[in-house]
Amino acid sequence: MKNMRICAILLLCFCAAVMICGCTGTSSEQTSPEQGATTATATPAEKIQVKVFHAGSLTGPFEKLKAAFEAEFPNTEVLLEPAGSVDTIKKVTENGKPADVVASADYALIPKMMVPDHADWYLTFAKNTMVLTYTNDSKYADEITAENWYDVLDREGVRWAFSDPNSDPCGYRTPMVIQLAEAHYNNDQIFETLLGEHSDITVTEENGTYTIHATEPNPDSTTLTIRPKSVELVQMVQSGGLDYAWEYRSVAVQNDLEFIELPAAIDLSDIEYADTYATVQIECKKGDGTTIYVGAPIVYGVTVPEIAEHPEMGVAFVKMLIGPTGQAILTEDGQPPIVPAGGYGSIPAELTSLVAMKA
Known part of the structure; x- marks a missing residue:
């Protein structure tokens, strides 16, 4: 009986100690010196x-x-x-x-x-301005110019790329530049040589307006590669996985890439050529249907x-x-x-x- 009383007293002492600790030592409350009242400690505000x-x-x-x-x-x-x-x-x-x-x-x-x-x-x-980017290790880097770039892209073993016309403006602007190049360089085979032979992208003409059809690009992925975003191609060019990629001039500058500056009549940079740019347009996917983007600065x-x-x-x-x-x-x-x-x-x-x- 005596032992039971001792155990009971010890148990009561233990519970009291726990209650005292719970009310003092673990409290997150503080007394505000200005208010003389107990308030909760403030947590840092979330950004x-x-x-x-x-x-x-x-x-x-x-x-x-x-x-x-x-x-x-x-x-x-x-x-x-x-x-x-x-x-x-x-x-x-x-x-x-x-x-x-x-x-x-x-x-x-x-x-x-x-x-x-x-x-x-x-x-x-x-x-911004459309440019053709490369590195000093790209094939024919020492030969390519603003006058022969389309011939270089057509050479055996050259790998080049642009972004998906259905996802990225840089992607739908690239075929526009290539089509505009035909009139500027007086060569009506540039589009077919670069795009028609290496993808399912086609072009039709009516009353002086060229409509590029790019809803299903399907590149051959050997000569021509197409990726969702143009910036994805930067690392591929830098690593040697690609020789050339179409980008905006700003992207080339920011990533220390070499680039070909094209004539203003085809690079989509100059409001003075707005009417020329508008002679090309491109059909792309939009939801379950299609949409048309018209060439513009x-x-x-x-x-x-x-x-x-x-x-x-x-x-x-x-x-x-x-x-x-x-x-x-x-x-x-x-x-x-x-x-x-x-x-x-x-x-x-x-x-x-x-x-x-x-x-």
């Missing part, structure tokens, strides 16, 4: 995640812009998600993925695919979608992009900024001082 969906060719400048933005807004974390511009926009319009910023390598995709249901404004903010566009979770931060990111910081970054990366940016639709008030409104 606002600013989601930016963008064309792959903007990866270099946008990584720099991300660093500048996070420095100015330390409560944010910019999440960059590159892809072909068509796929970038589809993430929002078809998959319902929220983005705070959408930036396309073809500004015309925004009014075509997003306005009015997914966005009510957009800006044009940068230009390369102009980049940006918007904040209606589905944005943090639209105010999206607008702030765009403001930095079109302001002095973004202009300097784009210039350094070989991508001429449009100053002031061109504005369409219901431009947010925060941006109007940096924008020239267009019809």
Whole structure:
């Protein structure tokens, strides 16, 4: 009996000790010296995640812009998600993925695919140029020029590539450049030699307009390779897996690639040749059907979608992009900024001082 009483006393002492510890030593509460009251310890605030969906060719400048933005807004974390511009926009319009910023390598995709249901404004903010990239180890690197590039690509053993016309503007612009080359070089076999013989991409002509059919490219993957995004081809050229790849000039500059600068009449860079560029168009897949992209100068566009979770931060990111910081970054990366940016639709008030409104 005595032993049982001792055990009971010890048990009561143990329980009391546990209760005392539970009320003091493990508490996460503190007394506020200002209020004289007990309050819970604050946990560090989570950063606002600013989601930016963008064309792959903007990866270099946008990584720099991300660093500048996070420095100015330390409560944010910019999440960059590159892809072909068509796929970038589809993430929002078809998959319902929220983005705070959408930036396309073809500004015309925004009014075509997003306005009015997914966005009510957009800006044009940068230009670019189509070039043919290579390294000093590429076959015939010491011979290729702006006058013979199409002959070099047709030589035995040369491997070249571009991105998927159905996913990426750089991809649908490449066949346009090749078709435009026929008139410029007075050679009506360039398209057939480079594309017709190595893929299922074809072209038809009616009343002076050439329509390229690229819904099912099916490259031979020996001479011609096609990948979803143009930036995927950079490493293949650098590693020697490809001799040449079609890219934007900015991508070549950012990755220290050699490149052939083409005549303005075919490189899609100059508004003076807008009517010439418009003589070619390309048919690509869109959902269960098809769509037509018409040749035009390369102009980049940006918007904040209606589905944005943090639209105010999206607008702030765009403001930095079109302001002095973004202009300097784009210039350094070989991508001429449009100053002031061109504005369409219901431009947010925060941006109007940096924008020239267009019809």
